[in-house]
Amino acid sequence: MTxxxxxxxxxxxxxxxxxxxxxRLQSSLFPMATSSAQAVIKARGKIVREVxxxxxxxxxxxxxxxxxxxxxLEVEGKxxxxxxxxxxxxxxxxQGWIEKxxxxxxxxxxxxxxxxxxxxxxxxxxx
Amino acid sequence: xxxxxxxxxxxLLVALGTVLHVVEGFVSVPLLLPGVKLGLxxxxxxFAIYLYGLRAGLAVATARVLLGSxxxxxxxxxxxxxxxxxxxxxxxxxxxxxxxxxCFSVIGISMAGAIGHNMGQLLAASLILRxxxxxxxxxxxxxxxxxxxxxxxYILMTLLDxxxxxxxxxxxxxx
Numbered sequence: 010m011t012x013x014x015x016x017x018x019x020x021x022x023x024x025x026x027x028x029x030x031x032x033r034l035q036s037s038l039f040p041m042a043t044s045s046a047q048a049v050i051k052a053r054g055k056i057v058r059e060v061x062x063x064x065x066x067x068x069x070x071x072x073x074x075x076x077x078x079x080x081x082l083e084v085e086g087k088x089x090x091x092x093x094x095x096x097x098x099x100x101x102x103x104q105g106w107i108e109k110x111x112x113x114x115x116x117x118x119x120x121x122x123x124x125x126x127x128x129x130x131x132x133x134x135x136x
Numbered sequence: 137x138x139x140x141x142x143x144x145x146x147x148l149l150v151a152l153g154t155v156l157h158v159v160e161g162f163v164s165v166p167l168l169l170p171g172v173k174l175g176l177x178x179x180x181x182x183f184a185i186y187l188y189g190l191r192a193g194l195a196v197a198t199a200r201v202l203l204g205s206x207x208x209x210x211x212x213x214x215x216x217x218x219x220x221x222x223x224x225x226x227x228x229x230x231x232x233x234x235x236x237x238x239c240f241s242v243i244g245i246s247m248a249g250a251i252g253h254n255m256g257q258l259l260a261a262s263l264i265l266r267x268x269x270x271x272x273x274x275x276x277x278x279x280x281x282x283x284x285x286x287x288x289x290y291i292l293m294t295l296l297d298x299x300x301x302x303x304x305x306x307x308x309x310x311x
Contacts, residue, residue: 013239017247018282025278 046127075119150199153180157204172280190231197223225256246289250281
């Protein structure tokens with residue numbers, strides 16, 4: 010091993026440690042910067058509401074106007090559900106609560122989309 | 137193009153690399169992270185760069201990945217794309233360092249190649265998944281690249297040493 014090799018290994022090590030520490034550092038220094046999950050609500054293709062899903066929040070409802078009339082969404086702490094809807098099949102209502110980033114409720118007749126966004130856990134591993 | 141003599145040695149290297157590529161697919165390193173491999177096939181790529189330069193390295197790496205994934209049955213699948221982008225990235229990094237720097241031995245170049253391989257893979261994975269979430273994996277892959285790069289570099293160093301002592305190396309490089 011030459012001296013260059015050793016410097017290279019040390020450099021990679023430093024970068025790796027920094028990369029490991031950085032997200033944690035960032036979240037501990039700026040707790041607000043890395044916000045928790047958000048429910049993004051789209052109706053007829055446009056974002057109509059963004060709701061923060063945090064532990065602190067209590068129970069609340071909000072009404073979204075879709076293509077088939079108003080639908081009622083309910084937020085409770087970290088989770089959200091479609092409480093009432095005017096659509097014929099009620100698939101969105103029967104889906105119940107969602108809470109994980111990446112989860113979504115879709116109401117096709119009402120053209121309403123609720124999707125939870127936030128720091129998702131790893132969803133794939135390279136091999 | 138390559139002379140017949142080189143072509144023969146390159147073909148041998150492709151065969152060697154293919155075998156290592158396939159065998160490595162069966163063997164997973166215990167204790168380590170999922171997806172972390174020793175990168176044995178990279179030894180052959182670096183050997184090709186050492187002997188004949190960047191073009192030969194790219195030729196060997198490409199042929200090796202194509203043949204290896206045909207044998208493994210993953211041709212044109214995401215696994216193939218990951219292996220391919222990783223191999224190309226590591227070849228480029230290693231050839232660059234080999235040609236334009238003099239402060240690294242094959243061990244250092246091998247380490248850089250391992251890192252290049254992982255970066256190339258992550259880049260491909262993020263494109264396939266259309267998500268940058270895979271980059272959370274980067275520090276772990278960087279850490280894993282040091283020992284695996286050291287290991288494969290050490291193997292190549294030993295190999296070069298023995299070939300030199302047996303007076304074979306100069307014959308391989310000669311046109």
